[in-house]
Amino acid sequence: MRCLDLSRNHKHHSNLFVDARFCFFFMLLWYCNKLEYIIRSFTRTWLDSRDEQETFESQCLAIEKELHLVIVSMHKLFVVATHHIKNTLKKYHDNYKLTVFA
Numbered sequence: 001m002r003c004l005d006l007s008r009n010h011k012h013h014s015n016l017f018v019d020a021r022f023c024f025f026f027m028l029l030w031y032c033n034k035l036e037y038i039i040r041s042f043t044r045t046w047l048d049s050r051d052e053q054e055t056f057e058s059q060c061l062a063i064e065k066e067l068h069l070v071i072v073s074m075h076k077l078f079v080v081a082t083h084h085i086k087n088t089l090k091k092y093h094d095n096y097k098l099t100v101f102a
Contacts, residue, residue, distance in 0.1 A: 024092060028085055035081055039074065 046067065050059060063071070 028088065031081070031085065035078060039078075042070075042074070 043063075046063065047059065050062070054062070
């Protein structure tokens with residue numbers, strides 16, 4: 001049986017192996033995880049540059065005002081990525097006749 005090693009060397013966990021047939025699924029999860037990481041890192045960097053005394057409401061207003069164009073651009077990329085994932089899963093479903101999506 002072929003296996004895929006999903007272990008992370010820098011974590012203190014035991015090895016994690018799954019059947020290689022799930023490789024495609026884990027690649028899509030990795031892709032989603034990277035998108036989330038980029039958005040979270042971008043937001044954290046912006047928040048770290050703000051005054052700690054600001055309220056949540058003032059931060060929300062400020063991020064909309066200061067980063068509107070960046071947020072719009074990031075959202076467009078997110079929509080493209082979402083369509084890519086959905087289309088890929090649909091093709092995978094159609095090719096393998098998966099009943100889980102029925």
